[in-house]
Amino acid sequence: MSAGTFSHAVELRTIASPTLWTITVAALLLLLLVDLLITRRPREESMRESIGWSVFYLLLPVLFGVYLWAGYGGGVAVEFFTGFVVEKSLSVDNLFVFMLLLAAFAVPSALARQVLLYGIVGALVLRVIFIWLGAAALQSGTWAFLLFGAILIVTAGKIVKDVLSGGEQEVDVSSMRTVRLVRRFVPVTDDYRGSRLVVRERGRLALTPLALAAVAILATDIVFAVDSVPAVYGVTEDPFLVFATNAFALLGLRALYFVLQGVLTKLRHLNHGLSVILAFIGVKLILHWAHGVWAWVPEIPTPASLGVIVSVLVIVTVTSLLANRRDRLRAEAAGSGDELPEPVQEPAGER
Numbered sequence: 001m002s003a004g005t006f007s008h009a010v011e012l013r014t015i016a017s018p019t020l021w022t023i024t025v026a027a028l029l030l031l032l033l034v035d036l037l038i039t040r041r042p043r044e045e046s047m048r049e050s051i052g053w054s055v056f057y058l059l060l061p062v063l064f065g066v067y068l069w070a071g072y073g074g075g076v077a078v079e080f081f082t083g084f085v086v087e088k089s090l091s092v093d094n095l096f097v098f099m100l101l102l103a104a105f106a107v108p109s110a111l112a113r114q115v116l117l118y119g120i121v122g123a124l125v126l127r128v129i130f131i132w133l134g135a136a137a138l139q140s141g142t143w144a145f146l147l148f149g150a151i152l153i154v155t156a157g158k159i160v161k162d163v164l165s166g167g168e169q170e171v172d173v174s175s176m177r178t179v180r181l182v183r184r185f186v187p188v189t190d191d192y193r194g195s196r197l198v199v200r201e202r203g204r205l206a207l208t209p210l211a212l213a214a215v216a217i218l219a220t221d222i223v224f225a226v227d228s229v230p231a232v233y234g235v236t237e238d239p240f241l242v243f244a245t246n247a248f249a250l251l252g253l254r255a256l257y258f259v260l261q262g263v264l265t266k267l268r269h270l271n272h273g274l275s276v277i278l279a280f281i282g283v284k285l286i287l288h289w290a291h292g293v294w295a296w297v298p299e300i301p302t303p304a305s306l307g308v309i310v311s312v313l314v315i316v317t318v319t320s321l322l323a324n325r326r327d328r329l330r331a332e333a334a335g336s337g338d339e340l341p342e343p344v345q346e347p348a349g350e351r
Contacts, residue, residue, distance in 0.1 A: 015072050016240035024240075028124075028247050035117055035254060050258035057252025064248065075302070079236040080245060082306040086235060086277065087249035089313055090228050092267075093274055094123075095257050097220055105213040107192075114195055115210065116254045119217035126221050127246040130229040135239045145289035148230035152282030155227050159275040182207065182215055227278065234281035234288075235302060266324050273316035277309055 016024075061084050069077035098119060102112055137144035182188070187206040193199050197211040232242050284305060290297040 014238045014240045015068075015076055016238075021240065024244065024247075028251070031251055032121065032124075035120075038113075047258065050255045053255035054252055054259050057248075057255065060251070061248040064244065076238075076241070078302050078306060079238070080241050082302055082309065083232040083235040083241060083245035084248055085306065085309055085313070086231050086281070087228055087245045089270075089274065089277065089309070090224070090231065091249045091253055092256075092260065093270060094220075094224050095253060095260060096270075098217060098253075098257065101213060101216050101220070105209055105216070107210070107213050111192065111195060111210060112257075113254060115213050115217060116257055118214040119221060120250050120253050122214075122218040123221040123224065123250050124247060126225040127229060127250070128243065130225045131239055131242050131246070134229050134233050134242070138233070138237065143289075145285045148233055149282040149285035149289070151226065151230050152234065152278045152285070156275040156279035156282065159271050159278070163271050163275070182212060188212060230285070231278060231281050234285045235305060267317065267320050268323060269316040269320045273312045276312050280308055280312075281305070 061080075065077050065081050065084075068080050098116060102115060107115055134144070134148070137147065187201070187204060188211075189199060189201060189206050189208050191208075192210055193208045195210070196208055197214065199206055199208060228246065229242070232245050235245075236242060284300045287297060287299055291299045
């Protein structure tokens, strides 16, 4: 069997015409401009306002998916919805890291929206870069499917390792290389100066802690892009759909952060589910590569992928709620002096 059989180029097909690309990018820039105008003045966002924007940003991909279904068929629409669910679930985990960063930098609540917007814009730019690199890799050979699959499986293994270690996720600002590098070359003020990123102090330009927080979030965006772009390429090979799923998943993060701020810590099994999803898509990518080499190797269809992903997210949400309820009942029982029976220990190897 020739080497070319293992690494022949992938012909990337897209549904998007130049007009559709132009309209989509223009709409994205318009929504970002609206977000920028909203966050220009530092103020705390009300829960009612956050819920309203979150509903709006969830309706947009639904309407876009209906448009795809009507114009390009159910297969394209299912690919879009599957990719969106994957990206949205990963973005919720990203929100938890953003929450830790905002707490570590002691960002005032009135400025949190601005920092989140910087993170979202940075994430979109990085996703565009990684989407282009991913498309270039696929066009150079099917080996890219193996690479993407390996990245996702390794990432899933790392998540499982972190979960099994039992340590709570935290952020140590002083150990972040990007922050140390910035502080080494540029002076940083001791306090926040409103929404300003740069100020002049003692005749020199200096960054504010707000700028450091933005730099830290942009640095984490790079890690998120390495995981999310291969994941959605495991669902669709259309660069336009990859871009659209990432854009729709990221657009509503600012508002969703304030809605889920009190809920994120309660989704204790979210990382368990994400590890399963990433490993599943990694296997799907490897099977897709193998199918191109050996036709008898089965592939996982996109509708089945959507079913698996949604089922995993539902299961981890339910188990998280049940675990929280169990802990609450134990705490109440401990406070009243009653005793609850100890949980039955699971046999080794059956977890």
